Amino acid sequence: MTAQNTSHEAEPTEDELLAMAYADCELSPEEAVRFEARMEVEPALVHRVAELHALDVLARRIAPPEPADRDWASLQLEPLYRGTVGIGWFLLIAATALSFALAVWAVATNEGISYLHRGLILSSLLGFTLLFLSVLWRRIRAMPLDPYRHVER
Amino acid sequence: MLIITTSTVPGSEITEALGLVRGTTVRARHLGSDIIGMMKGIVGGEVHEYTKVVAEAREEAIDRMKAEAFALGADAVIGFRFATSEVAKNAAEVVAYGTAIKMVKRDS
Numbered sequence: 001m002t003a004q005n006t007s008h009e010a011e012p013t014e015d016e017l018l019a020m021a022y023a024d025c026e027l028s029p030e031e032a033v034r035f036e037a038r039m040e041v042e043p044a045l046v047h048r049v050a051e052l053h054a055l056d057v058l059a060r061r062i063a064p065p066e067p068a069d070r071d072w073a074s075l076q077l078e079p080l081y082r083g084t085v086g087i088g089w090f091l092l093i094a095a096t097a098l099s100f101a102l103a104v105w106a107v108a109t110n111e112g113i114s115y116l117h118r119g120l121i122l123s124s125l126l127g128f129t130l131l132f133l134s135v136l137w138r139r140i141r142a143m144p145l146d147p148y149r150h151v152e153r
Numbered sequence: 154m155l156i157i158t159t160s161t162v163p164g165s166e167i168t169e170a171l172g173l174v175r176g177t178t179v180r181a182r183h184l185g186s187d188i189i190g191m192m193k194g195i196v197g198g199e200v201h202e203y204t205k206v207v208a209e210a211r212e213e214a215i216d217r218m219k220a221e222a223f224a225l226g227a228d229a230v231i232g233f234r235f236a237t238s239e240v241a242k243n244a245a246e247v248v249a250y251g252t253a254i255k256m257v258k259r260d261s
Binding site for chain 2: 011012014017018021027031089092148149151152153
């Protein structure tokens with residue numbers, strides 16, 4: 001396995017971490033009061049917090065707005081989209097299943113292929129089908145136990 | 154449980170390093186996702202089907218790492234990182250790892 005995203009950036013100092021937590025309103029009320037008391041006598045901390053606030057404002061300005069979940073959901077619910085997707089999947093699955101069945105039938109009834117070869121081909125297809133169905137069955141049974149299938153982003 | 158990317162916890166003192174904790178998962182996307190993903194590759198935009206499988210793997214890896222940290226009696230995981238790789242063409246592998254620690258709140 002090859003790691004692709006290991007970071008080697010310098011670690012921030014304790015004061016920088018406190019300033020970041022303060023700027024993000026992540027300190028407890030007691031910690032915030034202590035930090036503010038330090039800011040009154042340490043101008044460097046005031047300067048650092050001001051920089052972080054400015055950075056936050058800048059980030060909000062340049063970050064593209066993320067559409068709300070309901071906007072994504074409304075796109076999925078459009079009748080034209082749902083109709084074309086539904087019909088598309090039905091045709092694809094039905095035609096694939098039918099093609100598979102016809103291929104099996106063609107092999108099974110082909111007099112040009114010996115019984116041995118027909119048996120081997122059909123056994124392979126049957127084995128593959130059984131394995132697939134067992135995996136599918138297990139997935140269906142495991143889905144209610146999978147807490148991550150609702151994670152979207 | 155606190156999980157942070159830095160090697161210290163503001164306002165707290167690390168009393169014990171319990172060692173490496175990690176969580177790994179490999180999650181596959183189904184054939185339907187690949188078909189839709191391939192079509193979105195033609196027209197552009199976010200391939201939500203792939204975003205979803207990576208997000209699922211990320212959350213599962215974090216939870217497994219947290220379970221390992223809980224088992225060690227840790228208060229937090231510091232130096233948290235993700236690593237990814239590809240073990241199969243239609244799957245997302247995510248490794249979440251960090252150092253489990255015990256800590257106490259600093260008085261001043």
